[in-house]
Amino acid sequence: MxxxxxxxxxxxxxxxxxxxxxxxxxxxxxxxxxxxxxxxxxxxxxxxxxxxxxxxxxxxxxxxxxxxxxxxxxxxxxxxxxxxxxxxxxxxxxxxxxxxxxxxxxxxxxxxxxxxxxxxxxxxxxxEYHTAINWIRDYIASGELGDVLYLYMQRLNLGKVRAEENAFWSLAPHDVSIALYVLGEAPDFVSARGEDYLRDGVHDVVFANLHFPSGKMANIHVSWLDPHKTRKLTIVGTKKMLVFDDMQATEKIWIYDKGVEPKEAMAYGEDLTLRFGDITVPHIKMQEPLALEVQHFLDCCESGDVPRSDGRDGLRVVRVLEAVDESMEAGGAPVSTTVGV
Ligand SMILES: NC(=O)c1ccc[n+]([C@@H]2O[C@H](COP(=O)([O-])OP(=O)(O)OC[C@H]3O[C@@H](n4cnc5c(N)ncnc54)[C@H](O)[C@@H]3O)[C@@H](O)[C@H]2O)c1
CATH class of the missing domain: 3.40.50.720 (NAD(P)-binding Rossmann-like Domain)
Known part of the structure; x- marks a missing residue:
């Protein structure tokens, strides 16, 4: 160096x-x-x-x-x-x-x-530089959660109503980038519904559904009109389930050893078996995400490595934001999120 x-x-x-x-x-x-x-x-x-x-x-x-x-x-x-x-x-x-x-x-x-x-x-x-999100990504890669089936995110609050951009553009770039990052793939289409309860023409509540080529699904709910300040991610896997609550100062990640026994394991005439195991809360040493992000940029300038959140990642997220607008205008119709580069 x-x-x-x-x-x-x-x-x-x-x-x-x-x-x-x-x-x-x-x-x-x-x-x-x-x-x-x-x-x-x-x-x-x-x-x-x-x-x-x-x-x-x-x-x-x-x-x-x-x-x-x-x-x-x-x-x-x-x-x-x-x-x-x-x-x-x-x-x-x-x-x-x-x-x-x-x-x-x-x-x-x-x-x-x-x-x-x-x-x-x-x-x-x-x-993408948040210690807990990277811990979750590694945990998924380790196979502990099983296959990820679906995830959903909520970024809700009362207030900070903007005029120039809707709630999805304002709040969801983070959630979209998390979904693409932890799942390791880009969605092929989205469908979304939203309403402009507070200011005409500016959606303040949006429910967006991202579909991925592997069959995984991510749902993002953002709102400026909600009683609770919430920043939560829930991931459901075939073996375990995980909740990341960014409003908690510590104990941000909870892992639930809960699930439903796979269908192949069922004998004829048996009902689905539910499993209720332990809840674990891993200890994660937090560092300021922005410091890690800025350091990563400098490291890439120095080494020539492609940044984790490079222009292509930025483009994929913008295409999802844009497609969510298009889908809302089309009454929730599915809109392709394919990009050109
Ligand atoms: N990563 C995060 O968590 C996070 C949090 C907040 C904001 N942001 C992003 O940071 C960016 C800035 O947001 P903000 O809330 O600081 O906005 P802001 O309006 O408070 O600040 C923007 C600044 O840019 C200056 N500016 C505007 N146009 C300019 C131009 N053409 N040339 C030079 N200066 C110009 C303005 O004078 C102002 O000082 C946005 O893209 C926003 O989405 C990211």
Whole structure:
């Protein structure tokens, strides 16, 4: 490994940008060189915390004047495509916050451009770096859960009602990326129903069903109109069942040794046999997912390895988000999620 730190620039220092900057600043492999934001107030805040970082309102200047290796984009989603395009055209590795873009055609363009330019494109699918989610992925791979049959996720709360994007685009990029990551495959179609109870034309409650080529199913329920703050994932396997509750400070994962005996094991005339075994709560040492994610980006810039949540992963998630909108418009009809690259 070279000892030369990766020279990083940041675009966007609003709500989430400061968390990325905090991590970039403390990781030795990065040198946080310059930041760009349209807001002078936000740049002044950054300068107050990190006086040695250069600031500008002009993206072209950020890309031309500071000899950067990589750029981290944490602006609001509608600006992602145009900014990432400029970053890749300038030959810099590019990290974009989720959702990668607002259209899958734009994500496809970015994937192709990054391939041609030979730069990394990584998307901020934070949950793919969450210690508990990786523990679950390994647990599934170990076979302990048996074959995964289906999973469902709930991301619910009362409030933070947005006008510019619906609840699925706002909340579900994390859940979609978790489903694809833990199941290790991309869905072939989705069907979804939603309603706009609070603001005309903006779905605030959505139930989306993802179908996978292997026959597995994932259901995602998101809502801004619910009595409980919930962030839960339940996975049902042929041997065991698992619940991940991200609202718990500790004891986030519960494994239930429960199931139904397989049909082949039943004698003629017997009913299905239910099994109720132990419940176990594994101890998992948590680390900040964002620190792991930022470190992974830097490691890939350094090593040339393809990032876990690369542009293709970002594209697959955007295509699911887009297809959910299309399905809701078509009254819940199944919509293909196939992508072009
Ligand atoms: N991974 C997570 O858990 C997580 C959490 C929150 C937000 N996010 C993502 O982070 C991104 C930013 O969200 P936010 O809540 O911080 O938004 P925000 O609106 O609070 O901040 C965006 C910042 O970008 C600046 N900006 C906008 N357009 C710009 C442009 N063209 N050039 C330069 N600066 C520009 C704005 O002035 C603002 O300072 C979004 O993609 C969001 O989905 C991710």
């Amino acid at each position: 070279s000892t030369k730190p990766i020279r990083v620039g940041v675009v966007g220092f609003g709500y989430w940008g400061p968390n990325l900057v905090r991590n970039l600043d403390k990781l030795g492999d990065a040198e946080l060189v310059a930041a760009c934001d349209l807001s002078d107030g936000n740049l002044a805040k950054l300068k107050g915390l990190y006086p040695y970082v250069e600031t500008t309102n002009d993206l072209a200047s950020l890309l031309a004047d500071f000899d950067l290796d990589a750029v981290v984009v944490a602006t609001s989603a509608p600006s992602h495509f145009a900014i990432a395009k400029q970053v890749i055209e300038a030959g810099k590795h590019c990290y974009i916050e989720k959702p990668m873009t607002l259209k899958s055609s734009e994500s496809e363009t970015l994937v192709r451009m990054a391939d041609e330019a030979g730069v990394h494109l990584m998307v901020g699918h934070l949950m």
